[in-house]
Amino acid sequence: MTHACLPLHWRRYPERYLLKGNYCENCKTAFFPARVVCPNCRRKALLKEKEMPRTGRIISFTEVFVGPMGFEHETPYFLALIELENKAKILSQIVDSKKESIREGAKVKKVFRKISDTDKEGAIAYGYKFKVVK
Amino acid sequence: MRSVSIIGAGCTKFGEHWDKSFRELIAEAGMKAIEDSGIEGKDIQAIYGGTMASGRLIGQEHIGALIADQLGLTPIPSTRVEAACASGGVALRTAFLAIKSGEYDMVAVGGIEKMTEVSTEEASFALGGAGDQETELFHGATFPALYALLARAHMQEFGTTEEQMALCAVQAHKNGMNNPNAQFHREIAVEDVMNSGYISSPLKLLDCSPITDGAAALILCESKKAKNISDKAIEIIASAQASDSLGLTERKSLTELAATRIAAKEAYKQAGIKPKDVDFAEVHDCFTNAFILAIEDLGFFRKGEGGKAVEKGRTQLNAEISVNPSGGLKMGHPVGATGIKQAAEAFEQLNGRAEKRQVEGAKTGLTHNVGGSGATAVVHIFRKLEGKK
Numbered sequence: 001m002t003h004a005c006l007p008l009h010w011r012r013y014p015e016r017y018l019l020k021g022n023y024c025e026n027c028k029t030a031f032f033p034a035r036v037v038c039p040n041c042r043r044k045a046l047l048k049e050k051e052m053p054r055t056g057r058i059i060s061f062t063e064v065f066v067g068p069m070g071f072e073h074e075t076p077y078f079l080a081l082i083e084l085e086n087k088a089k090i091l092s093q094i095v096d097s098k099k100e101s102i103r104e105g106a107k108v109k110k111v112f113r114k115i116s117d118t119d120k121e122g123a124i125a126y127g128y129k130f131k132v133v134k
Numbered sequence: 135m136r137s138v139s140i141i142g143a144g145c146t147k148f149g150e151h152w153d154k155s156f157r158e159l160i161a162e163a164g165m166k167a168i169e170d171s172g173i174e175g176k177d178i179q180a181i182y183g184g185t186m187a188s189g190r191l192i193g194q195e196h197i198g199a200l201i202a203d204q205l206g207l208t209p210i211p212s213t214r215v216e217a218a219c220a221s222g223g224v225a226l227r228t229a230f231l232a233i234k235s236g237e238y239d240m241v242a243v244g245g246i247e248k249m250t251e252v253s254t255e256e257a258s259f260a261l262g263g264a265g266d267q268e269t270e271l272f273h274g275a276t277f278p279a280l281y282a283l284l285a286r287a288h289m290q291e292f293g294t295t296e297e298q299m300a301l302c303a304v305q306a307h308k309n310g311m312n313n314p315n316a317q318f319h320r321e322i323a324v325e326d327v328m329n330s331g332y333i334s335s336p337l338k339l340l341d342c343s344p345i346t347d348g349a350a351a352l353i354l355c356e357s358k359k360a361k362n363i364s365d366k367a368i369e370i371i372a373s374a375q376a377s378d379s380l381g382l383t384e385r386k387s388l389t390e391l392a393a394t395r396i397a398a399k400e401a402y403k404q405a406g407i408k409p410k411d412v413d414f415a416e417v418h419d420c421f422t423n424a425f426i427l428a429i430e431d432l433g434f435f436r437k438g439e440g441g442k443a444v445e446k447g448r449t450q451l452n453a454e455i456s457v458n459p460s461g462g463l464k465m466g467h468p469v470g471a472t473g474i475k476q477a478a479e480a481f482e483q484l485n486g487r488a489e490k491r492q493v494e495g496a497k498t499g500l501t502h503n504v505g506g507s508g509a510t511a512v513v514h515i516f517r518k519l520e521g522k523k
Contacts, residue, residue: 012268032383033269039384060290060388062282063335064274068259071274079279079334081382089383091270091283104290115273125272 009123016127019110021088023050030088054110055133056084061094061102070116078102082130090128097132106132137357138233139367139519142171143478148348148466149317156192156248159349161204163471164244167351168205172364175205178353179238181212184225184245185470190260192248201244218264219420221245222350222473223375223503223512229354230373230514239356245474246349257345261469264506266381278334278342278421280382280507285336285423287388291438294426296336298441300327302422303340303464305444309451310461312491317346317466327422341422348468350475361521368484372515374400380509389438391508394431398502401513402433407498409433412515414456414483414493416476418504419463428502429457432513456493459483473503473512480516 012033014020021032025046029038032052038045061080064071071077078094080102094102095113108130115125144166146159154162160183168175183201188194202212215225222245229243249257262271265280288294304324310316322340330339360367376396379385386392402408409432417432419425426440434455435443443449449457460479463472480499482488503512 008268060283060286062279062286062337063332064276064279065332065334066254066258066276066278067274068262068271068276069255072255074274077274079273079275079283081283081388091273091275091381091383093273104286127272 006123009125017112019052019054019128021050021052022047030086032084032088032090052088052090053085056082056090056108058094058102058104058106058108059083059089060104073117080108080130082108093129095129095131101132109133136234136236137369138230139355139357139360139369140352140477140481140516141355141360141364141367142167142169142173142353143351143481144170145315145350145475145478146348147315148346148468150250151347152250154347156188156194156246157200157204159248159347160201160244160246160351163246163349163351164201164205164242167242167353171353173240173353175207177240178207178210178242179240180210180232181207181242181244182215182225182229182232183212183243184215184221184473185247186216186218186221187247187260187263187469190263191257192251207242217510218505219418219467219469220473220503220505220510220512221470222475223501223514224473224510226352226473226477226514227373227375227512230370233354233356239359241354242351243354243474244349244351245471247468247470248347249345249468250347254345269381269383276334277507278337281421281423282334282337283382284388284427284507285421288423288426289336291389292441294441296328297324298445299336299341299422299426300324301444302419302425303327305450306419306458306461306464309459309491310465312489313460313465315466316461317344337421337423343420343463343467346466346468348466348471348475350471350478352474352477352481357519360519366485367519368481368516369519370514371517372401372404372513374398374404375510375512376400378509380506382507390431391427391504391511393508393511394428394502394504394513397511397513398432401500401515405515407515411498412455412500413496413498414459415500415502416458416460416479417462417502418472419458420467420504424504425457425462432500432502451491452494459488459491459493473501476501476503477514477516484516484518
């Protein structure tokens with residue numbers, strides 16, 4: 001219900017399963033998700049597909065007590081803005097981590113999880129979440 | 135250069151209108167604005183209407199035509215404008231540009247949202263569409279969650295506290311007591327906010343703006359003409375808009391809304407004034423930390439000092455700068471209507487009609503409307519139009 005049609009899930013597999021984004025060789029900037037146009041270089045851009053590093057650090061976080069449709073069963077849950085090792089930023093849930101360990105600067109790594117409940121078309125959405133590592 | 139003025143304003147009460155439909159609300163606000171301006175419907179040449187999520191909230195699109203139809207103003211052109219929670223502000227700017235261009239002399243502009251026809255979960259899902267559907271909402275990010283991430287970043291960098299944010303809500307409720315159209319008439323204390331329960335930490339229920347039904351409308355007129363037909367015209371002396379990345383991950387800084395800063399800079403340049411020349415402002419405080427971001431990004435206080443400014447009462451009614459004399463978005467946030475309601479408040483203030491919430495000696499007013507988590511920002515500055523009819 002939350003996340004639209006099957007082709008949308010399907011298009012996003014490389015991004016959501018493998019953290020595939022892209023990288024502009026002209027301005028040396030990583031983009032996640034992949035962009036069609038490099039906002040820094042525009043027509044001078046040299047965009048190449050690239051997998052993002054699977055570790056990073058928490059920049060900011062929140063514990064969500066009232067979630068949108070499709071997240072009823074996991075509320076409350078943690079969301080964080082994470083800076084990956086190549087400076088690309090990502091917004092993700094933080095799971096399998098002690099509450100006290102979720103803080104600014106904490107090191108996190110990617111895990112593969114179910115994201116939300118089955119929608120009307122029967123597709124269970126999978127993708128990345130992150131967990132705190134020592 | 136042509137100039138544009140507001141000659142009439144009308145608002146519905148903001149709240150839960152179980153007894154009124156979308157079309158009744160916009161017709162009520164529109165008729166009030168036309169009556170207030172003293173013109174006839176036939177004098178209006180075009181309509182712009184701001185609404186964010188009518189499709190998801192009431193299953194109705196094609197809002198431009200609906201407004202013209204309901205107000206009995208067909209066949210003039212009528213256009214819907216959408217920019218999430220900044221739909222109203224962008225509609226105002228679009229109407230402003232339409233007159234400025236010379237195409238029209240008299241334009242009606244409205245803003246509306248009917249949000250209580252669906253459940254809270256459905257409403258928050260609809261509002262989530264103002265952020266990035268694929269990289270934020272997909273992962274469970276609600277609007278409070280996005281602003282909570284911004285709030286935590288501000289707390290970490292500048293030591294802003296949850297109590298300082300709570301004080302923004304206290305001030306809003308205090309000012310709202312004097313606003314007959316406010317959704318709430320209840321004073322609250324810091325403890326009420328602190329005990330109101332986390333929606334998305336560190337933001338609590340009373341840090342958040344409510345789900346609201348409401349509409350607002352304005353009549354805009356070319357200023358020379360306005361002088362001849364109205365003695366309450368206020369001139370739009372600046373109109374500026376800026377955009378930023380849709381999602382938070384591409385922002386250069388999490389402790390400002392860059393679009394606000396850029397639009398404000400442009401607006402001050404157009405008006406030939408500085409932030410200290412502003413007597414009152416209606417800012418986009420969809421969450422209490424958004425109030426702090428706004429008073430910093432608009433240049434009223436230095437970056438990082440917003441929380442302290444609120445603590446010292448510098449933004450209270452008739453203090454250093456009166457911010458949100460109406461009570462702001464905490465007193466009702468029917469998203470598409472908010473930007474228009476802010477300008478309607480400026481119209482009341484500059485005409486000395488704001489009664490108990492009147493800002494003393496109000497000469498220059500500013501309105502600030504934000505879409506999403508800061509991907510759109512619109513700033514307008516107003517002053518009483520010189521010369522009477």
